[in-house]
Amino acid sequence: MALISGASTGLQLPPLSLYIHVPWCVRKCPYCDFNSHAQRGEIPQADYLQALLDDLDAELNWVQGRTLQSIFIGGGTPSLMEATFYQQLLEQIEQRIPFADGIEITLEANPGTFEQARFAGYREAGINRLSLGIQSFDDGCLQALGRIHSGAEAEQAVAQAQAIGFERLNLDLMHGLPGQTPTMALADLERAIGLGTTHLSWYQLTIEPNTEFHSRPPRLPEDEALWAIQEQGQARLSEAGFEQYEISGYCKVGQQCRHNLNYWRFGDYLGIGAGAHAKLSDPLTERGGQIGRLVRRWKARQPKAYLAGLNRAEQRVIEADELALEFMMNALRLSDGVEAQLFEQRTGLPLATIEPQLTRARSLGLLEQDPALLRPTLQGRRFLNELLELFV
Template sequence: MPVLPPLSLYVHVPWCVRKCPYCDFNSHGVGRGVELPEAEYLAALLADLDADLPLAAGRPLVSIFIGGGTPSLLSAGFYARLLDGLAQRLSFDECIEITLEANPGTLERGRFLGYRQAGINRLSLGVQSFQSAQLEALGRIHSGDDAVAALEEARAAGFDNLNLDLMHGLPGQTPALALDDLERGLALAPEHLSWYQLTLEPNTEFHSRPPVLPEEEVLWDIQDLGHERLEAAGLARYEISAYARPGRRSRHNLNYWRFGDYLGIGAGSHAKLSARDEAGRLQIERRWKVRQPEAYLRRRHDPRGFVAGSSRVDDAELPLEFAMNALRLVDGVALAEWQAHTGRPIAMLSERLVAAHKKGLLVEDAQRLQASPRGLLFLNELLALVDDAGTP
């Protein structure tokens, strides 16, 4: 009987002060000073989880990630009560990683000590840039100085596992400005740094009114120079956009990329879950919750519950689903993980990879699924080959 993969939990907080023009997440701007329905949302989250508990199959959580929106708009007391409710319903791995996303604006500062005391042990700060012009172009509500002050306060609160989110390829950005952002970020000595390129996603303001972005040659220069600088600073790249000091890779994101399972609670949250059918064969389901915060809160008293839809990942889709995650990892994954996480024979995946091997997009290793340096540069081409191979 195949063993079920590790289990994580994602908690979505849908509110933010102002919707950023590049953001395609389920976030809803509420303005400054608006009192959010903390008690109602907490009750809904726990009711949502109660309905999903049979899907956890008694497995301990290896990680919890609280994302948004802007989770740091909610109080430390909210998270203390939430984590207490989670611990009453689910077992926690002894090394559980509990991450909270936070914005470094002055609205949220002063709460970091309370978050740490509530049990959150990893903080992810959405800095994006330290440059005033770039922050204004991105619609951010903080300054570079705010970001520095927030990190200093987080350290004082006892956080020893911090991630900084930085973006590159921003409107008006030169290689010099991108590297300056990295230097200022590195000076703060984060344990983890997510450094990703701005993309114009559908259903965003930037997609309908695109800003002028750097030319492709400039983007390549930024990427090459930035990667070299991060590696020299002791932050090793382990995923296309993620760099970490030894022992500080994100457990939650690694579980995603290794095709682990995760529950999702909160407005618009998603889940990926494995279960055995009567024959002991692994079946993989994706499900998603009601998106609009007001509708989500009403579902607590609705017999339909919180689920908006679900779908089973069929055999034809499995190779691409697995590859979309695993191939983002610089070291790839052992091919044995394919069988362990999907319950399907390795040959089912291997047949999809012949063309990619011929093009030099994969490392020649019979035991691993790993993109070559060229494959990491042209990941979309690599995934297209997996997708176009047809059903084995």
């Protein structure tokens, strides 16, 4: 990483990733607050491919000589697109931005039979990591969540992906579901563990604004049951060799999602596609006597507007008084935290800027005492919101 000449506090160019958003899905799930749109007729794959490439071309000045460390294709339901779509897309991306050796390329996929038929083509296109949106193996829970696959199809999808050669495989599971007991939640984990996956995203269902569940809330488990699920589930995952490396990420040794790690370590990422967001360093822009700034950029959410090139990119500068909270909201998700010097490298601000907050967090037992680390204690992980409030 190149140190920016003249920067008073050592802002450095961090690693670069790419997020690609595919906005279509078969049906909007009642809990989903992501930018997803129920499919109406044929998806305009060729037009969307060209729109993505035009979008990327307009963003290339942010690359600044870096290679891509990871690519994450999310949605929506990216597995609605044909394998040839991704083959062409990835080939064109690599022509514009060099891929780092061993680049991680993740695709989110539904475990339905229709999508399983495309797994081999995705592997051939260069995708080397799948994230399967299983949510639960219990058919009753799946129905309550509005999912269109069954528990048996989910197990079949995992077996199919493994047989094709996807050694890196994430299963997305939720707990605290309508009608779910601790026994049912732990049964989901047992089935996932038994399938031999190396990474699990395991997190509690939350009711988000602008969702069907928000307007018609389902009956969820009581707090006592939720706490039992969390404690017993984490103990079982640890026993099975899964390390909790961030709030909802559990993996076998060395199987962390590298793309997500770049988020949590406040790295840079380009975002292309309808509704895609980006966080980028602009270290060559002089602003207020200080060289360097960080910006967030985003694209038009509606697929029609995006395809028409309307409102293609908006952005705002992350102001200096926001940077500490922005950095900590990411870094403190990690169980191991980050090295303290990363704060200066990624924000351009001296660590002394937040020394009073760090001192307070350590005195409250929310942050480890080691001054070389920004690492939450177990108490800090349990009360993360209270820890983050110190940096507001």
